[in-house]
Amino acid sequence: MTQLSPSILAADFARLGDECRQVLNAGADMLHFDVMDGCFVPNISFGVPVLQSLHKALPEAFFDVHLMIRRPLDYVEAFVKAGAGCITFHLESESDPGETIDAIHAAGCKAGLSIKPGTPASAVLPYLDRLELVLVMSVEPGFGGQKFMPSALEKLKELRAACDARGLSPWLEVDGGVDAVTGPECVAAGANLLVAGSAVFGKADMAAAVRGLKSL
Numbered sequence: 330m331t332q333l334s335p336s337i338l339a340a341d342f343a344r345l346g347d348e349c350r351q352v353l354n355a356g357a358d359m360l361h362f363d364v365m366d367g368c369f370v371p372n373i374s375f376g377v378p379v380l381q382s383l384h385k386a387l388p389e390a391f392f393d394v395h396l397m398i399r400r401p402l403d404y405v406e407a408f409v410k411a412g413a414g415c416i417t418f419h420l421e422s423e424s425d426p427g428e429t430i431d432a433i434h435a436a437g438c439k440a441g442l443s444i445k446p447g448t449p450a451s452a453v454l455p456y457l458d459r460l461e462l463v464l465v466m467s468v469e470p471g472f473g474g475q476k477f478m479p480s481a482l483e484k485l486k487e488l489r490a491a492c493d494a495r496g497l498s499p500w501l502e503v504d505g506g507v508d509a510v511t512g513p514e515c516v517a518a519g520a521n522l523l524v525a526g527s528a529v530f531g532k533a534d535m536a537a538a539v540r541g542l543k544s545l
């Protein structure tokens with residue numbers, strides 16, 4: 330079954346706890362927590378203290394942390410302590426991927442690896458057996474509300490085939506411009522975890538948006 334991870338980047342930060350509770354009550358499986366450092370991507374979002382507060386307010390929630398930062402390895406411990414359920418970092422970051430995966434696991438957390446639109450799916454293959462999640466970006470990371478890039482679909486297919494061939498079943502997540510139109514295409518290509526920011530928090534009826542995307 331397809332799972333949904335609403336990106337809180339599109340939430341009203343003045344009402345963050347309430348909006349997170351609303352989407353979880355409507356059936357969202359987890360919360361997508363986009364961390365941006367103004368270096369790896371040209372935008373700054375939020376970090377450890379915000380996760381700490383949300384985790385305290387919503388102890389049952391699973392936090393799908395997406396690190397768009399230059400040196401993810403340096404922050405693994407802090408995000409795990411703050412309540413991360415899975416930490417996904419970028420293959421294009423400055424940290425060594427193998428070392429970072431090991432550090433995330435050693436801290437007792439699930440590990441995810443993400444690729445930007447310009448990085449081929451094949452770059453993930455050496456790490457595939459060690460990952461609980463693979464994230465294919467369908468926009469350039471840094472901002473919500475961008476248009477879905479269809480080139481992500483081929484990557485999802487390739488990664489789904491590689492997982493099947495190796496008998497692996499990590500979450501295959503897609504992030505950026507996912508909505509009621511592009512979501513079904515992603516699912517058909519092999520994604521089983523959809524991130525949606527504006528298509529959930531940007532809607533007047535967030536609960537209906539969650540139910541719609543969950544039914545894909």
Ligand SMILES: O=C(CO)[C@@H](O)[C@H](O)COP(=O)(O)O
Pocket residue numbers: 336338339361363395397468469470471472473474475504505506507524525526527528
């Ligand atoms: O990681 C990112 C952007 O860098 C995403 O998680 C976006 O926040 C998704 O927002 P929408 O494209 O769904 O509005």
Ligand SMILES: [Co+2]
Pocket residue numbers: 336361362363395504524
């Ligand atoms: Co994200």
